[in-house]
Amino acid sequence: MAKVIVIEDDPDISLLVSHKLRSSGHDVEVETDGQAGLAAVRSVKPELVILDWMMPRMNGIEVCEAMRADPELAEIPVLMLTAKAQEIDLERAYGVGVDEYIQKPFSTRELVVRVERLLSA
Numbered sequence: 001m002a003k004v005i006v007i008e009d010d011p012d013i014s015l016l017v018s019h020k021l022r023s024s025g026h027d028v029e030v031e032t033d034g035q036a037g038l039a040a041v042r043s044v045k046p047e048l049v050i051l052d053w054m055m056p057r058m059n060g061i062e063v064c065e066a067m068r069a070d071p072e073l074a075e076i077p078v079l080m081l082t083a084k085a086q087e088i089d090l091e092r093a094y095g096v097g098v099d100e101y102i103q104k105p106f107s108t109r110e111l112v113v114r115v116e117r118l119l120s121a
Helices: 011-023 034-044 060-069 087-095 108-120
Strands: 003-007 027-031 048-052 078-082 100-103
Touching: 003 011, 003 034, 011 027, 011 108, 027 034, 034 048, 034 060, 048 060, 048 108, 060 078, 060 087, 078 087, 078 108, 087 100, 100 108
Parallel strands: 003 027, 003 048, 048 078, 078 100
Antiparallel strands: none
8 A cells, every 4th residue: 555645626526536546455545736845755755756747836737846856755656647638738847847648638547557667676
């Protein structure tokens, strides 16, 4: 069982993701904006962070940049869930240190496979 923080402002998506991960045996905490999410990551030091790109108070790119700049958080894997689908968005996400990138809408099966791959790396 891994500790996972989901940072997602859409309640339907955060519920879907958290339910699927809990049913896979993970301990999941959900935050609804980037600033609260980053504070939770700093406090909990999870084994994985799943975050949305477009969120209030701090977007997913800013959260990932802050994590990569902090030596205590820099090695935590980040999986980004986003509606952004252009190649330039993908390049920007990977450029700031995102480990996996899944476009919305997404398959929960694909989500679980990628989560397990990141946790076993």
